Amino acid sequence: MKRTFFRVIPAMVLVAMPIVFSQPVLAAETVDSLCKTKAEHIQKQLRIAKEYGNEHRVRGLEKSLEGVRQHCSNERVIEDAEEDVSESMEEVRERQAELAEAQQEGDMDDIRKRSEKLEEAVMELKEHQNELESLQNKQ
Known part of the structure; x- marks a missing residue:
């Protein structure tokens, strides 16, 4: 019985090795395209x-790249882009309010500056x- 056990175990390990070692390859192939x-x-x-x-930018970019490699998904990339759009819309609303205020005051130089910022x-x-x-569209 002991001899059979020691013969079967190595055979099982050899059979399982391709399955175990092929998993990272599969994971690499299924990386989200946007990531x-x-x-x-x-x-x-x-x-x-x-x-x-x-060097400062290099360190920041390396940290960013590591974050993408560890935590990125297509959904997350799109969520980030949606957040950028939302923040930009808020910025436009703020600039419109500033321009309206400058127009009420009638300061032409301020109106010009606020228009440019808008x-x-x-x-x-x-x-x-x-x-x-x-x-x-890439999704």
């Missing part, structure tokens, strides 16, 4: 930061909306 794109974008920025010797906020909102739409 892969996000990681590639961070890696590109990382290469540029290294070229310019920006235009910038609207452009940023459009960028975030386009990014969100692009992400949703």
